[in-house]
Every structure is written in structure tokens, then in C-alpha cells.
Amino acid sequence: MTRHVYRFGGGQADGHADLRDLLGGKGANLAEMNGLGLPVPPGFTITTAVCSHCQAHDGSYPEGLEKEVEQALEAVEAMTETEFGDPVRPLLVSVRSGAAASMPGMLDTVLNLGLNDATREGLAASSGDARFAADSHRRFIQMYGNVVLGVSHRMFEDVLDEVKFAKGAELDTDLSAGDWLAVIERYRALVLDETGEPFPEDPRAQLWGAVGAVFGSWSNARAVTYRELHGLDHAGGTAVNVQAMVFGNMGEDSCTGVAFTRDPSTGEPSYYGEFLPNAQGEDVVAGIRTPRPLTAGAVVDAEAPPMEVAMPAVYAELTAAFTRLETHYRDMQDIEFTVQKGKLWILQTRNGKRSTKAALRIAVDLANQGVISRAEAIRRIEPERLDQLLHPTLDPAAHTRVIVRGLPASPGAASGIAVFSADEAERRGSAGEDVVLVRSETSPEDIHGMHAARGILTNRGGQTSHAAVVARGMGRPCVVGAGELVINHDTRSAKALSSSFAEGDLITIDGSTGAVMLGKVPTISPELPDAFHELMGWADSIRTLRIRANAETPVDAETARRFGAEGIGLCRTEHMFFDGERILAMRQMIMAENAEERRAALARIAPMQRQDFVELFRIMAGWPVTIRLLDPPLHEFLPANLDELGEVAARAGLDAEALRRRATELAEANPMLGHRGARLGISYPEIYDMQVQAIFEALHETADAPVELEIMLPLVFSRTEVNVLRSRIAHVAEAVTAATGWTPSYTVGTMIELPRAALAAGSIAESAEFFSFGTNDLTQTTFGISRDDAGRFLAGYLDAGVFAVDPFVSLDAEGVGELIQIAAARGRAARPDLKLGICGEHGGDPASVAHCHAWGLDYVSCSPYRVPIARLAAARAAVESRDGTPDSAD
């Protein structure tokens, strides 16, 4: 005979986790917890097969079901020493649906089933709380009346409001036991009115009514639609779970509580939780009584002793359950429990939510205990979560008043005096002041000010605007697009809706939330816990992808090394041309009439550029350093605003009119696709000559502990460009050797950032020793989307489902990814030892890092502050490509 009812309770169960199809998810889980020997309130599951039978037979049950239910009920009665319908020791049950796949739309839960006037008295007596019993009763009628009998919830609420109004009561808690009894009477009248039938008083009638309603709900419109949308089988059916109610308010030997098996904010392996004696869960929620701790801390409050002291036996049983649960689920658990008359019942357990710090500690501890593998520990931490450990955060205890909100563009909090120009930022910053740079938007000529500032605030642009990208690269907190802030650069002040500030005023920004505050809000410095270092060590030993950083300043390079970068994957030399003297020389170079004049202007920059490289090389001694030759179009070095030209011209000793003419001449319709990168190198060979010479001279100066030098050509699309430029590099190298007698060791490679370059990778690789995929530009050209202009339609494209995710944030595997794979395959076919990496924003995105691992790249390079994230992401990718994706992460 087919079994229709599976019992569980007393640490045993008829079913087990694998019977999910038959018992539904909830039923299988209850069986599993019982199988662990945990004290779960007993009950039984009516199988999904019964549901299918009902569907097929006009709602009639299979033969023998009633008897099986009756026997299962008896077993529950025996285990709980109660009886269904008994007025003294009444058994109350919950009835819940539960299909194999979770599904909204079906009948959810009926609690306290079994209550009627008689059993309510029993509940009142055993709990010593008539009001509680009456409230439970009226709740049951309301819930049952609604979900089983179909009476509108609103109608019950109206009745309740009327009674409260009549009593002059504001809150439910203002009503007495007697009041609730009156509500019960009126509820019953309502049900009779609405359904034409009296509310069922017989517990068995209540039970079968609820069971029928659960099965019926399988076919209601919402559930059917849901299954259709999600391609689920209509034949599957739902199971019905019937489980004994337990109560923590049955006297001083009863209680209710919640517990974490470890500290969810620190991850320390100490029980963490609280309980309320002689109380129901609602009492905890209501906050009327103060819960007590589970364990004895340094001091024990004698008036309100911890559970460890107050109920030592039950406490021992509870902590034994903790261990069993952690061992079984191999993770920190968040547990709800109730003690009814000295008997412990575990109501629910699940993996507990935790802070990042705790997540690290727990994963590392579990691995060290041998509960999980190191690989599993790595898999437990979402790399993105590390970000919050790496930046200062606002002190949560501090009082804050947010005057305006923008977009969170670069995480961390920063306070400082507001300044409205990059020059002022640099002036005050180098004088030792903490400044926050406030600009409408930023451009490359603001870089020195951004470096000098603690944080950056703009009222324009999105999360991929210049300010955002550069700030993330520098690890500076940044808020962008605070549109309600009106910035006046003339008066050097800014106005929000209800507040304003001027240059010199202290402000605070939170780049993790986008909040802008007046004054200095205390912040907490990031402190990397031991578990972080331990886990990152494991990650490093497991990953195969190397992680480098994008850096050009000594500060960034040092940050990168501190965070574990294995060299520099992208040193953007143009960032070295904006500071002080250099921008003047750069502008003279741009204004030069011929190569001779250009060379003269460049000669003034050369020693500074060489010194930059010397510093960088010292920090990165022994590691690879990829230096990209000048990339941006020349007009980026002229003031963006033509109005500023006069001032600039005066400072640079140039003719304003000539400068204006040159600026107009250099202006481009689409600078992204303009005269930049290798195109500059071919048009003005003297620029790259100067850079390459400075690089070689710096390498010579640091020859005692040299870096592994890689010279990178930007924006090429053909082998010929590489040939032309690398022969000039060789020429400079020969000249340096001739002058010094020392021969530089270096390789030459290219950015692959144009579709044409990816397609021509086979021939390019014949002349290039490495490729670095410039995924920012490659994404721009592959999609034909300018990152600077995408803001206007990106949101719409995400809404319309054209993008699942912003392709500038996470690599487009289908399109851009195919080009990367084509280039990698063709490049390696031509040159088997070709080194492959990516640089750009995607290098710090965990999903993109996983792709790079899968595509067989050698390294990714990202902002210094993203290095730990990339290291962990690379390790996860290695684990997952080895072990497969886990069923459930974290």
C-alpha cells in the first residue's frame, strides 16, 4: 500500500531530504532535521501524491488517508503529551503547504489550529495567560477564516477596529482578555454571515478544512500562472505539513529565544543570542520585556540570569544542538527555539547572516576546524564584500545630517574642508590640510587636485564618469551626480535644498552610500582582520591568475604592493603630464610648429618623467611593470573650457590667440576614436622617443634591483603600427646602450582594445610579446557606446533587459568576451608564450575576473584598492572551475 503520510518527531522521521518531490521542500527539511536527532516539534507530512490524486479525482482523497492521518496525529499526541481537542492539554498544530519548488500564491500557513472555546481554556490554564489564549484564538479564526474559508482579511480588521474604537483602545495591547473574547464572538458572526456556515469548532473538521484548502490552492490562478511563467509541472502537487505548536509561555520552565552559533558581527566562536522566560516570540518582537543573554559574560545579572545559569540542562541541550547543526550544515546557524515546560524545541535553523569581518573569521575557523575545505572557505566569501573592509567607514554611532545624496561612486568615507578647484586642493593639501574637492565634473587636468584631496564630490556624471573612474583608481571616496547640489565655482560655494557650504567649510562624504554631510563626521579606519590575511593566503595558493595593479604614482604603487599586487599591469604615463611644471611644457610641446620645437619642450619633461619611473621601479623591484606610452589625444592637455585659455596662455607664456586656434584645430568630433594612442606615436615620434628614453634611463638607474620592464603601445589595430613603433624603441635602446654601455632588458606589447586588433591578433602577436586587453575601450568600440555618453540610455537599457548588467562594470562575455577569446587563441597560435592580461575597470570585477580565468589569461590588472577582491575572485574562479559551481554560495 502506498504511504500517504510521513511522520517526524522525537529525533526520527519516516522521510529524508531526498524525498523532496514527494514531501515538498519543507517536509523534506523537517524530516532531515529530525533525522539529525534534533528536538523539532513533531508532526507529519501528507504527500504531494495525495494532491495529485485530488486533482485527478475531483478533490476526493485516496483510500486510507484518513486513517493514516489519525495514526500520525496520535503519534504527535503521544510525543507532546497532549491531545487534539482536549480541553486540558490540547494539541494545537500548524498547517503549511510545501511543494518541491517554492512557489508564491499557494495557501501559506494556519497557526494554532485546534483552538475552540474549550481548548482555549486549556491553553489559558497551561500558560496562565487568559489574554494570550484569547488573542491566539481570535488570530486563528481570522487566519483560518481568511485563507481557508475565503473571508476577506479587511472585514476581520474592520471588526477589530470597531471593538477598539468602542473601548477607546489605540493598540491591540490595550485590549483585555475579555475584549478578545468579544472579538471572537463577532468574528464567528462574520464568518457565518459571509459563508452561510458557522465557523468549525471541531479540531478535526478544522484540520481537514485546512488540508483541503492547501491542496485546492495548488490550482488557484496565481499559482498556475507562476508555474507557467517558470516552466514548472502542473502535475507536481503540493504536500501538507502538520506540526505541533509549542509555547514558551507555559510558566517559568518555559522560554523562547534566538541564537547564532557564532558572533555574527565578529565571527568569534562564541554563542550569541538571547531569550525571554515564559514568553512567546511576539513578546520579543514587541520589545516590552528585555531579553536576557544566553551565556554568562563577565558579569551576571542576578535578577535576570543568563540561560546558561537559569536553565543549565536545557542550555546544555541547546548548545549540543548548535554543534550538531553547525556540523551538519557546515556553517554558522541562526536558530529559533522554544522551551515548553522544560522541553527544548528547535523551531527553525538557517545559515546566519553576518558581517564581512565575521564571514571571513567563520570561514577561516571552519576550515581550520576541518569542517569545510580551504577551497570551500574561499567560495564562502563574495569578493565584492571585501570592499567594505578596505576603506574608512562612518562611525555608526555618530550623529549625521545628510544634506544631499548623490551616487556612491568610490567607497569609503572622508571628511575635509571643501575646495572648489584642483589647484586649491593641491595648495591646501600639500599644506597638510584634509580637503574634499567639489567640482561640477572633473577632467584630466584636475588629476593633481584629486590626488591631493581626501574625497571628491561632483553634481554631474554617473558611476562611470571621469571623477568616479579616477577616484576608484586612486582609492579616494567619491560621490558623483549629486544633482540637487548647486555648485557655484565663481563664489566657491555650493547650495543644497536646505543647507549650503562654502570653500573652507568642513564637509563629509560617504562614497559607499552617496551621502553628503556638513561638518566632520567621525570615521572608523579600516583594519584588516587576521582572518582576511589567512584567507587571502589560501586564495593566493589556489589561484592561477596573477593579479597586478593599475598605478602610476608611488602612493598607488605602494598601496598596490601592500594589497598583494604582483606588479603593475598598467602605468598610464599621461597622468604624469598634468602636474605643475609638466603641463606647461606639455602645452608648449602641443604648440610647437615642428619636431625640433616639440623635442625642446619634451626635453624639459624628460628628467621628471625619468624620476617618476625610478620611484616606481624601486617600489616594484623584481615585479613586472607595464608602461603604456602616451594615449590620450593632445587636446586633453589643453584647458577643456575655452574661456580659461587666456589664463592658461599667460601662465605658459603662450599667445592666447594661437593657443585658442590650436585648441580649435585639435578639437575632435569623437575624441575616443580620434588622434590618440599609437596614432600619436606615429605622427609625433619624438613624444614616444622621450618617454622610452626616460624609461630606459630609469631602468638603468635601478639596475641593481630591476623590474621586469614591459613597454606597451596603445590603440593599435595592425602589426605594421607595432613594427613602426617598436623599431623606434629599439633605436632608442641602442642609443642608450651606446651612451652607457648597458643594455636594457625589456619586452614590447600592445593594448588590444579595438575589435580590429582582436581580429588581427595573429599577425600582431608576431611583433608583440604581450597583449593587455583594454576592456574599457574594447567595450566602447564593440558596442559602439561611449562610456561618457551612455548615462542617458543605460538605465533604460537595463530596464528593457537589453543589458543584464552594465557592460562597463562587468565584462560582456558574449560579445567583448568572444573578441578576447579570438585574440587570445590567434595570438597564442602565432606566439605560444604570448603573455595575456586585462587592464581597466573590469580587472577588479569578480565576474569579469572569473571570465578571465576561464579564458586562460595570465593576469588581470585593477585599481590598487580592488587587488584583494581580484585575488579572491581569481581563487574562487580556480576553485569553481575545478570543483564546479556549488549549489549555494555563502
Added chain:
Amino acid sequence: MTRHVYRFGGGQADGHADLRDLLGGKGANLAEMNGLGLPVPPGFTITTAVCSHCQAHDGSYPEGLEKEVEQALEAVEAMTETEFGDPVRPLLVSVRSGAAASMPGMLDTVLNLGLNDATREGLAASSGDARFAADSHRRFIQMYGNVVLGVSHRMFEDVLDEVKFAKGAELDTDLSAGDWLAVIERYRALVLDETGEPFPEDPRAQLWGAVGAVFGSWSNARAVTYRELHGLDHAGGTAVNVQAMVFGNMGEDSCTGVAFTRDPSTGEPSYYGEFLPNAQGEDVVAGIRTPRPLTAGAVVDAEAPPMEVAMPAVYAELTAAFTRLETHYRDMQDIEFTVQKGKLWILQTRNGKRSTKAALRIAVDLANQGVISRAEAIRRIEPERLDQLLHPTLDPAAHTRVIVRGLPASPGAASGIAVFSADEAERRGSAGEDVVLVRSETSPEDIHGMHAARGILTNRGGQTSHAAVVARGMGRPCVVGAGELVINHDTRSAKALSSSFAEGDLITIDGSTGAVMLGKVPTISPELPDAFHELMGWADSIRTLRIRANAETPVDAETARRFGAEGIGLCRTEHMFFDGERILAMRQMIMAENAEERRAALARIAPMQRQDFVELFRIMAGWPVTIRLLDPPLHEFLPANLDELGEVAARAGLDAEALRRRATELAEANPMLGHRGARLGISYPEIYDMQVQAIFEALHETADAPVELEIMLPLVFSRTEVNVLRSRIAHVAEAVTAATGWTPSYTVGTMIELPRAALAAGSIAESAEFFSFGTNDLTQTTFGISRDDAGRFLAGYLDAGVFAVDPFVSLDAEGVGELIQIAAARGRAARPDLKLGICGEHGGDPASVAHCHAWGLDYVSCSPYRVPIARLAAARAAVESRDGTPDSAD
């Protein structure tokens, strides 16, 4: 025994064309002409094997060579009835090098070898011209002295200058026979001085000296370098050709002349040429005597009868040779001949240069005569050459004064009064005046003025600037980038270096040469010869690629049909939004605050747009018409110059400040990669809704003779975009059906103009019924080059060999082409009947058309004026893919 010497002459030859490796190119060709029975001056070839032997044996000749040469010389003497070294009837010869592959750097030619004091007298006697004989002698010494004996050419010239100075002579022709004899003496003294040896007087010594010099020149530095650069074999060696000299100045039964076997300017099948009795070739060049015609025209000048009359027997022999040559070479020949004492000698024959008109006529005639196949006739015409037939040209007889030159940007000549604004062009144009629009540069808002003008002139931009591209599309003559022209739009005048003109002055431009002239220069209207139509008919029957046109105006559509376009492949609807009223409504639409206001503004454009389509559909009845929905970013519809905003605002009834704000808001960093195409359609669905409705209504109105409607979505990169937009199109179609009871028949397809679209073509094709490759944008995104900005480095890239040809002119087969092939393959795999075409500038480029044929596309679409070129190019591609590429085209 190996033969070292191959003889030819008297209509016979030892060798033939296939012995190229042994006889060299020149020797093999001489053998071939003899093989045809043509009267070629006799001679012999010393093989390349002899050269190799010399190389290997320190310059010594193989055994028996001298004897073979002696015998060959005797044969020549016999045929020419002369004798080498004979003072009465001296044999003179030329000596030339000739390797298998032509190669600069080797000894070229020694003429009149065999002359000395004795033989010179014989020459003087037989020619009756002592001065000629002496001049020939001194030329021989000079040539031999230089190339064989290594005396500097300069030194001989110095001697000549001294003699001329002493005689007070200015020109060589001022010198008498006696003077030349003096020069000869001084030349001999010079050679003795310089070489230490007297100049060789013995003809045999001269001959062996020359032969040795030819073989030696195989190893000179220039020839060696050339072979290394071109990967030629150093072992190959050169042959030496020794050929009898013949003279046309040996009396009245002698002459010299040139002839074309057909008329090289019209292609008519009548002999065309001239001759000079008793003269050498130099006399023709010197222009002292007037040559006479070969054939008798309407009138015969009795004083100077044509050759047909003067020398009927030789004339008959000559014309017989014409026929033999044309039959053999299967093409019109350009022939040099000499008659020496009544004996005809053919000196040279080659395929004759001809005008395009003649080329067509000749190819068609030859095919109709069965000399060549129709396929070969097609192969004979470079499609690009047709361009000059399709546009008006300046009357060559007219007097012109060019005041400034720009770049030729769109072919044809045009005269009209200069106007300096698009509005003025439209006003005067619609009043019936011919105008030439003069602007610094043009932008989309000038389109109506460009339409109204006969020609366009700018002083900025290159051949792919807006003005150039649009003018070519419209078939308007256009000169761009006339940088020396200073245009003042305020005073409405322009100033060149030495002239100026103002609004209302007549000017003429020649878009084929870039010339700008004052006044009205007479032009000749294009007249398509019958042969053009006949050849195009053959082309149409042979080609498999369909040819459509890019057109949006009725004028363009009619031009396209007249030139044989098989439908419209690209109707750019944005061009319809710039005229008069529409731009105002468009600007109101752009200023609208919400969809409602946008719809109201669009409703004003709708009836005009519908009418546009009605006209287009009537012209194209029965043909496919691809309509591209709005593509450019909205800011293109606002004035490019912010200064003009006030005026524009006033005219449109808009608030100037609001308009300025909106313009700033819409401004883009990289408009090419901005908010345009499908992105606009998704952001502002009401724009496409209006367009689609107008299209369907127009289709309804022309339902009696409908076009094959194809609606095209621009700038997509994913199937989702297509799905979103095509469901809206379906929605509009349903609404039209609901309103009219008529159901539109249409297909929906996409531009493939982004690398991402090409890669995602498989999934896009599931939702698109056709692809049109937008090769302009695809080239921009694949290379990462903005066409508008490329001018600054394009020339440098062509110089450096990065580009073999501008990729915006001719498709980049390697990169862009691979993307096209990927998209075609994936698209057809997903949808086997997917229609594939290209639109854009490349559609009219013959090389690109050939690629499209090879890649299996269904059609190309190009400017109306390029349609014949594309038809012919498609036919050539079909022929060549069938028959292979010919050895020599045209």
C-alpha cells in the same frame, strides 16, 4: 650542345613567348611578334643562361658563344641587306638588357651601335643627311661612353655646352653637321682621358663591350638591392637583345609613324594615326614638320597626301599588320612603325590607351566581333572609369581661370551664383536660380540647401567630410577643403589669393579636379554612349549581386532608377527632418518635457513624412525599399553653433535659455557612440511610432502598386533591442489594420554596424529578416577611428604603410570583412533566407563590391550616381570568381 643565341626576324623566330625565363621578357616578346609573321627588325637574343655562366666563371663566356653570335649577325645582315661595319650599307644595331622580370638598375639601351667614322659616312649617304648621321654618331658615343664605359653623362653634356657656347648656339638644332663632327672628336678625347683607352671603333669590339656591360649590370648595386627588396632570385640573370636599327629617313620611300588600330577617343573602328615621310621618330617629337594622316578623310590634301594615297602598298601591309595584331592581342593596339626604303618595320606594339567612351565602344565591338567574350568585355572596363561619363564636365575648349583649388570631393562641374547659407540656397534655388552653396563646412542642417544647390564648395574638411559624403550621395559636384579661400559668412563673400567673389556672383566649380573658377564656364552634359548601355546590359545578365541605391528624395530615387538601381537599400529618414517646417517641429519635439508633448510635435511632422514616403513608393513601385528609422542623436537637429541658438529659438517660438540648456544637456563627448539609432527608438518610442505609422499609411496609399517594404533598425547590438522595437512596429501595424481594414506587408531587419552586432548575428537573425551592413560605422567602430577626425593621421598612416588604402573608401577585408563574414554565416545559420546587403560609401567602391560578391551577400546599395559603377563591378566580380583573375586587365 646548348643553344646560347636565339634568332628572330623575317616573320620567324627560334624562340617563343613561353621561353621567358631563358630569353627574358623582352626577348620572348620579340620572338612572339616574329612568330606572328610581323615585319619586326631582325636580331637575336643571348640567353640568361649565358649571364649565369658569366657570373659563375668570372665573366668568361661559354664555349661557342662567339660563333653563334657571328652566325646570328650574318642572318641579320642577310635579312636587312646590310653588313656590320660596312662603310656603304652599314648594319647598325641596338643592344638592350632583358630579364625574366622587369627590373630597374640594369643597363638599359645602347642605340646605333656599329657607328664609326666609316659607317657614319655610309649612313649619311643612304639617308642623304650628313647632319643626322653625325648627330646619331655623337649620341652613340655619349650613350656607349656612359653606360658601357662608365664616363659621367654630365661630362658629355659639359662638352656639348662648351661647343654650343663657342658657336653661339642655343639649341642642339642650331648645330650643323660640321659642329657635330667637332663634338665627336671632343667626345673621343674625353673617353680617352677618362678611361685611358680610345673609344672602340671596331663594331664587333663595340658589340662585345655592350654585351659584357649588360651582363655586368645584373650584379650592380641597384639591381641587387631591387632583387632583394622584391624577393627575386639572384641566379636568374638577364638576356641581351641585339636588334637591327631601321631608319625612316632614307628617302621618300621611307617614313616613320604611329597608329592606333581604332580611334582612342571615340573607339570607332577606324585607323587613327599619322606619319612623316623621310623622317626619324625625333622629327615627329620635335614638331618641326606637320605629320600627315594615315587614311584619307573627306578631303585629301594633294600637297601632303595621306599614307593610304602616298604609299598604298606599304599602307596595305601596315593595315594587315593591324588586323593581325588586334586578333592576336585581342585589343586595340598602339603601334610604332618605320618604313625604310619601302620596307615596313613594326617597332613596337602595345594595348593602346583610350578614353572611357572609347574603352566601352572597343570592348563592346570586340565582343560583338567575337574577338573577346562578353565577360572579357566587362573585365576590360575599370568600373571607376564610368564615373566620368555620369557627370557634367567642363568644356575643354572653354577659357578658364582657376582662382583656388580644393580637394575633388564629388565629380562633375557646376556653375551658379554663390550663396553663403543653406536657406538662401533654398530660396534662390526654388526661385529657379542655379546656385553654388559656399560654406566653411556643412552640417546636417544644411541638407536642404545642398539639395537646392547645383554644387557645393567648402574651405574646410576632407574627402570624407559631411559635405563630401552628402554631395556624393546626391550626385552634386563638390569641392572641399579649399583652404586658401577665406570665407566670411557675415559679409557673405569669399576671398582667394588674387580674386574674390560675393553672394550673387557667378562661380564654377569642378568636383573632378577641385578647381574653382569665376564666372560661368561652359560645361558638357554627360551623354551615355550606346556601348555603355550595351555593356551594362551584359553586366546585368552576368552579375548575381543586386544593386540598390541610397536615396530619400524623389530626385535621387528617380536618378537611381534611371541608372538601373533595383530598389532602395537605404532611405535615411533623418534627412527628411531638416526641411523648412519640419526642423521647427523636430526642435519642439526635442524640447518636449514628456512623451505627450513629443507626440504632439511629431504629429505635425507625420503628414509630411507620409507624403515623402508616398512619392518614394510611387517611384520605386515593385522594388524593395529599405527605410531606416531615425538614426542620428537628437542634438544634430539643434544648431551646431550655440551662437545661433537665439535666432533659432525665436523662429521656433522657443525660449532661448531653455533651448541652450537642452543643447548643453544633449551635447555628447562622442556622438558617434552616443544616444542614437535604436537607443533613441527605445528611449523615445513615440518617434519610431510616428515614422512607422507614416510608412504604413504611405504603403496603404500606394497599395495598387506597392513596394517591397523593409523597415530597418539602426545601431542594434542585441536581439533584445530588435524584439522591443519590432513588437512596437507590429503594434502600429495592428492599429493601422484596425483603422483601415488593410494589412501591411513588410519585413523588419537591422543595420549590422557594430562589432557586437556582427558577433551576435546568430541570435539577432532570429528576430530580423534582413541585415544591412553599415560599413561606414562598422569601419569606425572596428578600427576605433572617427571618420570626422581621421584626417589628421590618415595620410601618415597611408605613408607608413599601415593602410594600403583608406578603409573608409575601400572595405578592410581583413578586419571589417571578417566581421561581415562572421555575421553572414551566423545569420544565415539561424535564418537560411536572411537577406544580406551593404549600404554606405563602400557600396559604390568596385573593390568592396567584389568582396561583397565573394562573401555571398545579396545586394549592395550605393549613391545613385555610383549605381552603374556598382553594376559593372558586380559583373566583373562574377566573371572573375568564375574565370579567375586575368593576367592583365584592361
